[in-house]
Amino acid sequence: MNHFPEAWGRPRDEIYGAYNPTYLPSSLGGAHQPTTRTQSPIVTGTSVLALKFSTGVVIAADNLASYGSLARFTDVHRLKPFNKRAVVGFGGDVSDMQYLDRLLNSLDVEENYTSSTGDSKQGGEEGLVDAPLMSAKNLHTYLAKVMYKRRTDFNPLWNALLIVGLDDQSQPFLASADLLGTTFSAPSLATGFGAHLAQPILRRVVPNEAASRELSREKAVEAIKECMKVLFYRDARSMNEYSIAVVDENGVELSENEKLENQSWAFADRIKGYGTQVV
Numbered sequence: 601m602n603h604f605p606e607a608w609g610r611p612r613d614e615i616y617g618a619y620n621p622t623y624l625p626s627s628l629g630g631a632h633q634p635t636t637r638t639q640s641p642i643v644t645g646t647s648v649l650a651l652k653f654s655t656g657v658v659i660a661a662d663n664l665a666s667y668g669s670l671a672r673f674t675d676v677h678r679l680k681p682f683n684k685r686a687v688v689g690f691g692g693d694v695s696d697m698q699y700l701d702r703l704l705n706s707l708d709v710e711e712n713y714t715s716s717t718g719d720s721k722q723g724g725e726e727g728l729v730d731a732p733l734m735s736a737k738n739l740h741t742y743l744a745k746v747m748y749k750r751r752t753d754f755n756p757l758w759n760a761l762l763i764v765g766l767d768d769q770s771q772p773f774l775a776s777a778d779l780l781g782t783t784f785s786a787p788s789l790a791t792g793f794g795a796h797l798a799q800p801i802l803r804r805v806v807p808n809e810a811a812s813r814e815l816s817r818e819k820a821v822e823a824i825k826e827c828m829k830v831l832f833y834r835d836a837r838s839m840n841e842y843s844i845a846v847v848d849e850n851g852v853e854l855s856e857n858e859k860l861e862n863q864s865w866a867f868a869d870r871i872k873g874y875g876t877q878v879v
Contacts, residue, residue, distance in 0.1 A: 641693035641758040643667050645678045646837040647794030648689035649827050650762045651802055652772045652787045652812040653820035656848030657764035659687055660824045662831070663856070664839040665694045671839065677856045679843045682708060684851040686736035686765030688743070691791035692779070693758035700757065703746070707734075736765025736773040736847075740783070748781025756780070760791035765847045772812070772848075787812040790827075793835040798827035817846065829860050 643665050650659040665673035678690045680701050688704065690697040711734050734742075740763040750757050756779040767773040775785040787809050788802035805823045806812040824844065831838045845854040 637755045638758070641696070643672065643694045644758075644837075645676060645691055645694060645697070646835055647790055647792035647798065647831055648678065648691045648760070648762045649790045649794050649798050649802070649824055649831075650689065650764050650774050650788065651806065651815075651820050651824055652774050652809075653815040653817050654813055655772065655817065656766070656846060657772050657774050658817070658820045658824050658844065658846045659689050659762060659764045660828055660842055660844040660858075661689050661691070662828065662838050662840075662842040664837065664841075666837045669836070671837075674839060674841065677843050679845050679854060679856070680704060681845070681852045681854055682736075682739055682765075683711065683733045685733050685847070686739050686763060687845045687847055687852055687854070688739070689762040689764070689791075691760040691762075696757040696759050700743070700746070700759065700761075707742070735768045736763055737767040737775075739763055739765070740773070740775045740777065744777040744781055744783045747777050747779060751779060751781050762789055762791060764845075765852075766849070770849060793837070794827065794831060797830055797834050801827050801830065817848070821846065825858075825860075832860055 645665050646662065648659065648661040650657055659679060661678040663674060663676055663678070664671055665676040667673075673694075676694060678697065680688045680690070682688060682704055688700075690700070743761055743763060747757055747759075747761070758779055760779070761777045762774070763777070764772075764774050773785075774787070774789055775783060776789050776791070777783050787806040788799065790798045790802065802823060805819070806815055821844070828842050828844075832840050840860040842858050842860075843854065843856040844858050845852060847853075
């Protein structure tokens with residue numbers, strides 16, 4: 601029997617002659633190939649890191665998109681602001697990230713239109729009531745539902761998302777959603793290799809929710825930058841240029857072309873086995 605997906609269960613042509621499928625309906629392969637889905641991402645981004653502090657959240661991701669193991673695209677920005685209250689960080693497949701970015705842009709336009717038209721026009725222009733902007737918590741719920749829906753269609757979006765910002769009470773919010781629609785919230789989160797290399801560092805800074813409420817913005821940014829340096833040295837799919845954003849009551853402050861300071865491979869010649877060194 602032929603065990604290739606496009607011809608499951610059919611006799612092999614080289615043994616029994618060409619198989620004639622013309623009498624079959626299209627749903628059984630008479631005219632069309634079976635529906636298939638992507639089984640693995642091709643162009644991918646690596647870790648995204650985020651950390652809560654007393655009045656907001658800081659998030660960072662490098663600007664590299666790798667084609668397999670090739671460091672192919674070096675200007676891919678994986679932090680996407682949403683209104684003035686949230687930022688979404690994307691790990692995983694870049695094309696799926698672009699799809700979600702367009703989806704969020706459409707949602708943002710709809711939200712802005714709703715808030716600008718107001719809930720009522722009674723009393724002339726003075727009667728206009730601005731609707732509140734979507735909070736980071738509501739945005740996380742929306743994205744988690746999108747990811748879960750695509751998962752149930754057996755056509756998942758191959759991304760790991762971190763959603764940061766302010767919730768409905770203007771408190772710092774940080775949560776994740778993955779390609780299965782699984783959600784998780786914590787004072788510090790990381791995707792990809794960052795979950796193994798950066799999280800231990802971040803958990804020393806904020807071991808629990810109470811510690812995050814005592815952490816200053818400066819210390820939070822410093823901890824994230826230190827983790828980006830560790831990832832550059834230890835994660836082969838990362839680079840030394842990255843984007844970093846801080847979300848607090850003043851809005852979103854995003855920098856997309858940060859570089860690691862004082863990074864150097866000068867220490868490599870002191871490592872046994874490096875280059876032509878005799879051990």
